Amino acid sequence: MEFERLQDLYNRCNPDEALSPGDDRNVDIDHRGVRGAHWTNKLARQIELSRTPVCQLFTGLRGTGKSTEIQRLAARLSDPKRRNLLTVLIDADDVLDLTVEIDISDVLALVLQQTERAVLVAEGGDAADALTDGPLGRLWAWLSRTDVEIGKITAGIDAGAKAGIAGARAGIELNLKTNPTLRRRVRDIVGTHLSTFVRFVHDELQELDWRARKLGRTGIVILFDSLEKLRGTSLTWKPVLESAERIFSTGAPYLQLPVHVLYTIPPALARRMVDVSFLPMIKVRDAEGRLHPEGVEVITELVKKRIDEVALDEIFGRAALRDRIRAIALWSGGYPREIVRLLQTVLELDRFPVDRETLERELRRAGNGYRSIVYDSGAIPWLAKVNRTKQLITNNEQEREAADHLLQNNVILRYLNDDEWVDLHPSVAGMQELAGPFPDATDATLEKGA
Structure with missing residues (x-):
């Protein structure tokens, strides 16, 4: 086989690549019933039919096709001929450090940030404007009023940003993932004023939902992918998993939003929680070991x-x-x-x-x-x-x-x-x-x- 041909085939078999709905390598796995359900339909119907905001939890082992299913779900829910929702797709790999413990403040701050960006883009604006006078800017102003010391943590982080609050706002976006000092400070503030913080996020999301409806959408749906990859290191996997359990079980009411939302969660949590959709393997044998x-x-x-x-x-x-x-x-x-x-x-x-x-x-x-x-x-x-x-x-x-x-x-x-x-x-x-x-x-x- 010629080298270039072999190289092309090798890269078509990248096991870590999530396929978009239009990729020619996609297979409709569920048309033969080998996973017990049609999973895009299973995830979509509750959101499509409900007149009130839905909060769903979705999991499965890494590499079973969750991200591909979520991309199919996003395409279906945003289809103007169907539900016509403004879809906000968040990849936790891009915005969170998945090797450390997670907190409610991390999830909700990122939900607000990414939703505002999606609405701005839909309005024809620049996603970078989310750092100025919108919900994210107001979030930073609230944090700064609550703890005047937090601004010092981000001072000088973004050398290219304008001095003062604009630099600090850029700092919070850039460093909630990479700056553990800032992350801990934000968590401390939110932990002391949790109800106020949650109410603030809900109010801002309701305004963003209204802006989406002005654009002709029927509302917003947030799909928070890759949270199932929270696994820590060989030394920290247990506390990282316990932190996820705290927010998705006892803390779950705080993650129910005034818009539709789906969160992925670590597969181990599905054993101790109800109402979690778990994407199974392709059935090649039945439970008795017979070939399927x-x-x-x-x-x-x-x-x-x-x-x-x-x-x-x-x-x-x-x-x-x-x-x-x-x-x-x-x-x-x-x-x-x-x-x-x-x-x-x-x-x-x-x-x-x-x-x-x-x-x-x-x-x-x-x-x-x-x-x-x-x-x-x-x-x-x-x-x-x-x-x-x-x-x-x-x-x-x-x-x-x-x-x-x-x-x-x-x-x-x-x-x-x-x-x-x-x-x-x-x-x-x-x-x-x-x-x-x-x-x-x-x-x-x-x-x-x-």
């Missing part, structure tokens, strides 16, 4: 959207292509990011077509990381019970911590049909220590002589 052909067919379609059939014949060999894709699908457990990541791994190999033994080797190598996580968890007896029962039941704090950690690291996968169930990633389900009822995916799916 429709799921394999959807994954085959996903693969062919990334790599055309001529190239696939060259990479895997025409006679073995069906079996190779089936092996990848079953090894992945229906996990979209793993499928795309494995395609990149295959494209890195030196020689095509890829034979059975080579693919087996790559699948074993890809599973090593998952097996290491299991050994490090110290929860093998409990995980063996999950493997047998397909239920995520915890009876003590140690098991709860293990469940959180293993969910966050994609060892435990979630599925939906009429009922929900969980399963272990196939690379660990066959471990002798877990005594699973089904054989390892590589042994079960790579047919001899294929």
Whole structure:
């Protein structure tokens, strides 16, 4: 294969890239019912039908397609032929430090900032004007009146900004993510005056909603993506997760807004909360371990959207292509990011077509990381019970911590049909220590002589 062709295919298989609705690599995963629902429709209908503001919580493991679903949702809700809402899409990766604890003040200040920017752009203005006399400027003025010392923290931060309040306003935008001193100060102020702060944000959002309606929209919807990536570091993951739990469970009433809003949340929180929509994996096996052909067919379609059939014949060999894709699908457990990541791994190999033994080797190598996580968890007896029962039941704090950690690291996968169930990633389900009822995916799916 020519180098430029190989390079193009390799980059079409970027596992970390969220696809926009118009991307030619998109697959309508839900048309065969392999995730238990049509997820864009499931998320949209409550907002479309309700005459009062809706607050939704949405989660799923990283790489299952949440961001793609949210972009589809944004396109649908903003469609003038449908709900015709002004859509505000916020990516937490861009505006928050996701390795540290989160606070209500972070979320609401960013909601206000990004909503004002979206309204200004819709009005034909400049989003940078959000730093002057609008809601964000009034927020900064309120913070400065409440704590006169806060201005000193941002002094000189933006050397290109005009001295005084304008520089401070620029400073708050630039540094809520990167300046921990400022972030702590804002949190302290809001924590002391929480009701006043929440009422201020609500009043400003109501005015922004009115401005959106003046433009012919029927209101505003805010989609706050990537908050599910809150995971801290190996040392801080627990307090970071606990901070998210505080604001999305006990603090959830403060996050209900006078406009429609959807927040993504860490998947571990879905176990201890109600009314959370959890995006499942593509079902390639049912809860009893039987093959689900429709799921394999959807994954085959996903693969062919990334790599055309001529190239696939060259990479895997025409006679073995069906079996190779089936092996990848079953090894992945229906996990979209793993499928795309494995395609990149295959494209890195030196020689095509890829034979059975080579693919087996790559699948074993890809599973090593998952097996290491299991050994490090110290929860093998409990995980063996999950493997047998397909239920995520915890009876003590140690098991709860293990469940959180293993969910966050994609060892435990979630599925939906009429009922929900969980399963272990196939690379660990066959471990002798877990005594699973089904054989390892590589042994079960790579047919001899294929």
